Amino acid sequence: MTDEAPPVITATGLVKRFGGRPVVSGVDLVVPQGMIYGVLGPNGAGKTTTLRMLLGIIEPDSGERTLLGHRHPRDASDRVGYLPEERGLYPAMKAREAIAFMGALRGLPWKEGRARAQQLLENTGLGHAADEKIRKLSKGMAQLVQLLGSVVHQPDLLVLDEPFSGLDPVNQERLEALILGERDRGATVLFSTHVMAHAQRLCDRLAIIAGGRRRFEGTVAEARGTLPQQVHYVPHFPNDDLARHLPPDARRDGDGWRFELPHDGIEALLKRLIDAGYGISGLSIERPGLHEAFVRIVGQAALEQAA
Amino acid sequence: MSRPSGKLRRRLRQTLTIARRDFTATVFTPIFLLFLFAPVIMGSFGAIGGLGAASVSAGSAEKERLVAIAAPREADALVAADKQLRPIFPGEIAPPMLEVRPPSGDSSQQARAALNTPDVDVVAVMSGPLEAPCILFGPSARDARYLAAVSEQARRIAAAGPLAPSRPVFTRTARDKPTLGGRNAAAFAAVFGIFFLTLFLSGQVVGTMAEERNNKVIEVLAAAVPLESVFLGKLLGMFGVAVLFVGFWGLVASQIGMLLPAGADLAGMVPAVGFGTFALLFAGYFTTAYLLLGSVFLGIGAQASTMREIQMLSLPITILQVAMFGLASAAASNPGTTLATVAEIFPLSSPFAMAGRAANSAALWPHLAALAWQMLWVAIFITVGARLFRRGVLQSGSPAGAWKKLLGKAAKVSSNLPG
Incomplete structure (x- = not known):
């Protein structure tokens, strides 16, 4: 080519x-x-x-x-x-x-x-x-x-x-x-x-x-790039108050939580979580798959059409 | 637990439910109309064939003549004798009209020339003295015997007393040219031959596109080849089948022909263009008739997607073919008329009518023009058929809907190729 x-x-x-x-x-x-x-x-x-x-x-x-x-x-x-x-x-x-x-x-x-x-x-x-x-x-x-x-x-x-x-x-x-x-x-x-x-x-x-x-x-990478990166965080000492410290879109995923990577980066959030005593058992920052990008793009199209 | 009579009623109701469904499913369909009127269609075939044959026969009889070459003093007696004898032979057995011509020069040469009189078919010619007339005749000795009887009666009218019987000399002779009736018969045979062959063979084209639609091959074909080529290819493929069919049965028929009694007189049926050219033109017109009707049927049949719809098409297709045959056979019986010209120009009847014309007229250029004209219409029908298919089937457009409405179906657009 x-x-x-x-x-x-x-x-x-x-x-x-x-x-x-x-x-x-x-x-x-x-x-x-x-x-x-x-x-x-x-x-x-x-x-x-x-x-x-x-x-x-x-x-x-x-x-x-x-x-x-x-x-x-x-x-x-x-x-x-x-x-x-x-x-x-x-x-x-x-x-x-x-x-x-x-x-x-x-x-x-x-x-x-x-x-x-x-x-x-x-x-x-x-x-x-x-x-x-x-x-x-x-x-x-x-x-x-x-x-x-x-x-x-x-x-x-x-x-x-x-x-x-x-x-x-x-x-x-x-x-x-x-x-x-x-x-x-x-x-x-x-x-x-x-x-x-x-x-x-x-x-x-x-x-x-x-x-x-x-x-x-x-x-494919550009398609996946249309979605923000996802953070998968597993606390070392979880309790019911943890959600208060996480971004509003955070949702449970197994033992941990999943949410979009904040615009200002992950460092500030991690510092707050450590300071609050939750610790870090696991942490990964993942690029969403094509499937997620497809669902998001098609979903937006459906909303536009409905509007 | 229900009583036995209640059980019986229930069984009966169930049975009648099934019967009702089957009855309505059969009767309330267009196919049932085809079934219902099948005897009418078959009867119309017989009637049209009979009318065509009768038309040819009547046309031939009107053109037949008896000729008597006689001096004016004998002419009146001959006409009077004919008037006296003719009522004895009524209706279909009536002899041809008698025409009395004055002698001029050698009477035997005049008699032979009279047999080849243009525009009429002279079947017997009498010359010489009434006591011993010389009678030349063609295929039918009956007409010659009638002339002898007229001659004898004319002598009796003219004579005062008893007479010795006349001594007619009968001579069977072959004609130098075909008869008009024979040419009409050849024309009708050509029209009927092409009709017969295309009736069985071109109708088979109707369902060929349904095969591709049902097994979904059509999209593979449509992506690779222009639809016009698909249509033409299918038409030519089926034409090959038709040629094979005609070749096989033609061979069989030729062998049967060899079994016909020797001496069968076909001289009167020599087509105007001659047997060789006529055979070539017959083959050409069979080809164009097949391609014309086939392209129309292919285009119409391509809109049908099920065997049921294809079966429904049988009726209009048969009617169209019979109508074209009727038009062309009427043209064959009346060459040179406006009706004949219309039949020769109208694309779907043109091959039939022109085949008939080949038997009646020796001019060749109209056949070249007609073949070109007919092939032009084959191209038009294929193009239109392909376009309708592209619009109506590949794109779920309006033509298919209109077609289904025409057939009395719901305006549901069905397509094998959803968008």
Whole structure:
């Protein structure tokens, strides 16, 4: 990845309404090349609609977007891999044929597609299922087959809509490895999810969408940085009066207390607690997780919408 | 514990509850209408086929003529004889109209030339003296025998006393050109042939998009390929199936044709453009008919998401096909009329009507124009179908809602691709 490389995706003010109801209300997005980029949001936030507009499956009511430098996303479709939220394969197709078929849709010759499909299936431990019909595969296996179909033509951009949904932990790990492998190959990966653990582990950058708008854009660390650090304090000599000496937001957490790091630092507070005889059995200052940041950002969006 | 009679009543009530649900679930659906009126549809098929055949037959009969080449002094007697004899053969067995022509030059050459009179089908020609007339005739000896009888009767009218029987000489001859009736029959056969093939084959396209919608493949396709290509690809795939079907049954039919009695006279049915060109045009018009109707059915069927909705579409599709067949067969029976021109221009009836025209008219350029015109409409139908699908299905827009309202359903917009 280089700083000069043009972004893989740009979107400016994307708007989409269904039957007069706004689903996406002005999303801006810039996805740099060679990154794993997460689009996070609660259910119904407009993630899927945004991805469909970016890929040209549906047209925005207003706003502009480019995909791999093309104003018309279709012009770049051979360089894109896509796993939709609603998985779909022809049940009567064999696994290898299904992967080759998806490659052929993106311009990969059938013969080459079959060879690559066999290799991909073997690499993911599904070599034995190459000649099995899709209808005979488990849901998770079929989902992996479809995922392999979206990367068989070695796309420059891989778009995955809720890719972890419906996968067991073993297959989730396989998928994470595959996503990381695609980035290492040089591809850009854009995926949507509402499961923060995957996003925190995988994303180089992310956008949080809620209520049809982008509410945050940055790295995972920057997202976590939107919340103040948390202090976890365990007194040596606890008693009922302790709460009087702690900040108003302090709440019990096991044997100790948890509260936001005061603006003027922790030193003054600690001195007061020691002077009051509570002592210190344990103390840690923690950065909140992506989960907490997500909940806070989405919660604020909900409040704005309600207002 | 309830009494036995109470138990029985309860069982009966439960049974009737089930029966009521099944009855209403079956009867209060549009599909039931299809079931209810199925005999009418089948009857209309028979009626339309019969009317078309009758129209061709009637048109052919009106154009048939008997020709007598006779001097003016014999002409009056022949006309009078015809008037006397004709009532003996009423209705459908009535002989063709008699036309008396004055002799000019070699009578045998004139008689042979008369057989090829343009605009009418001369089925028998009589020349020579009434005592020993020479009668040339085509496929039907009956018409020749009638001419002989007219000749004999004319002699009796003219003579005062008893006469020796005349000695007619009958000569069966092949025509140098096809008959108008034969061409009309060829035109109707072409129209019916294309109708028959597309009736069975193009309707299968209706449900093909439902497969992709049901197994959710449509979004994979829509992301990779323009919807117009998806539509055209599905249409061509099904057309390949149709060609295979036609090829198989065409081969079977050709083998059956070889079993037909030798000497079957098809000369009268030679299409105006010739058999070779006619076969090519038939194939071309079958292709465009399939693609035109298929693209319309594909576009409409793509809006349906369940097998039930697809079944409901069977009725309007059948009606559309039968209507196009009716229009084109009427055009085949009345070539050169305004009705025929309308049928040739209207996109959905154009392939049928133009196939009929190939049998009736030798001009080739209208066929090239028609094929281009029809392919233009295939492109239009595919584009419109894809746009409706994109708006109505991929985006839950208004067209799907309107469609469902049209079918009398709640204005619930269903989409396989929620936002």
